[in-house]
Amino acid sequence: MKLTYFQGDPPNFGDELNATMWAELLPEGFFDDDPAELFVGIGSVIQHNYPKDAKKVVVGSGYGGYTKKPDVHDGTWEFHFVRGPQTTHALGLNPDLAIADAAILLRETTLPEPAKDIKVGFMPHYESIERGNWKEACALAGVTFIDPSHPTDQVMAQILGAELVITEAMHGAIVSDALRTPWIGVKSMHHVHRFKWHDWAEALNIDYNPVFLFPSNLREAWALSTGRGGSGRGAMAVCTSRPAVPFNKACTHMAARSLQKLAHQTPSLSSDAETERATERAMIAVDGLIKRYAQNRAFA
Incomplete structure (x- = not known):
């Protein structure tokens, strides 16, 4: 599976989180750069311009309106969760998939020491x-x-x-x-x-x-x-x-x-309760993703 995200010039913080966050949350070896399966993570990257035959595995992405709406019901899309209700409404998806932006899962990773002297x-x-x-x-x-x-x-x-x-x-x-x-x-x-x-x-x-x-x-x-x-x-x-x-x-x-x-x-x-609820639901979705693909792969 190939990690796929927007790579701008200059690089953009939200998009670049994909390169660091998923490495900590997913097993070593989860990504193998196989373009037949595309991992679609943080960002407004539910778009129509992916290779038609590639499998698109969506984990916390959103539709941003930057491109026309993709046909997510053509059999090549697999949704674990998406950014919010407007994405599910726009694409005709199950409303239960609307959990939060995947970057909320930074709460489950090792964080850097806070910078000092910033008000x-x-x-x-x-x-x-x-x-x-x-x-x-x-x-x-x-x-x-x-x-x-x-x-x-x-x-x-x-x-x-x-x-x-x-x-x-x-x-x-x-x-x-x-x-x-x-x-x-x-x-x-x-x-x-x-x-x-x-x-x-x-x-x-x-x-x-x-x-x-x-x-x-x-x-x-x-x-x-x-x-x-x-x-x-x-x-x-x-x-x-x-x-x-x-x-x-x-x-x-x-x-x-x-x-x-x-x-x-x-x-x-947001309230602590909302954030904790969304984090828990997102982690459950990620655990389900790992179990689904662990059936046929040996992760380190």
């Missing part, structure tokens, strides 16, 4: 690293910049050590919630990333109300106002031109002030 951290969406100016905005605000392209242990240590995480990245919220760090979700700059948040939050009965965060430069303002990514040639030329410099600087300062204000708002956190 408030901010994690942008990984696309906002290149598009935005959040490192400078965080420095101006006195907020720790949590870079989702950094190694997963480093990011988790920062989340564990923070008193509050403000996040545009969904897995910033998912991991914060799983590790019991209060969090505030901000509305993503690009609208395409918003469906998946509600899917996950509904699974844990979180009253999710994303808050507005001022864009850190003109490219983000363009993405927010148009619903596009802010990477088009025309937008790039205008937003990075010399006349735009003072406007970009003003945006960065306004974004810093926005972060400071958000740090005083009431954060979100």
Whole structure:
């Protein structure tokens, strides 16, 4: 079975958890890189563009609306659990499969030591690293910049050590919630990333109300106002031109002030009972997965 997940440039924290978390939860030798069986784990990776004849084994993934809906009833899909109720509804699956995002299982793994001297951290969406100016905005605000392209242990240590995480990245919220760090979700700059948040939050009965965060430069303002990514040639030329410099600087300062204000708002956190229930159900599903495939394989 081949571990399959989105691999971006730069790498993205939520997706990269697949490379480390499953190695601890599954037996050694579970993955053999056989493309005839694809393990579909953390991420919005229930998509239509997998090889038609390959078996797709879904363990805690979600449908994100990034592609058209796959035909999950064609006999090549095997579901152990999915991220949330909106995934089951969109794909016509058994509602009982909606447990939580697989990253909740970090609670069952060895965690790094919490980073020290972090009060408030901010994690942008990984696309906002290149598009935005959040490192400078965080420095101006006195907020720790949590870079989702950094190694997963480093990011988790920062989340564990923070008193509050403000996040545009969904897995910033998912991991914060799983590790019991209060969090505030901000509305993503690009609208395409918003469906998946509600899917996950509904699974844990979180009253999710994303808050507005001022864009850190003109490219983000363009993405927010148009619903596009802010990477088009025309937008790039205008937003990075010399006349735009003072406007970009003003945006960065306004974004810093926005972060400071958000740090005083009431954060979100699922109940201990909901989190423990979802973790237990997800682990039962993983145990079932291991037993199913252990019948024909000798794991170390």
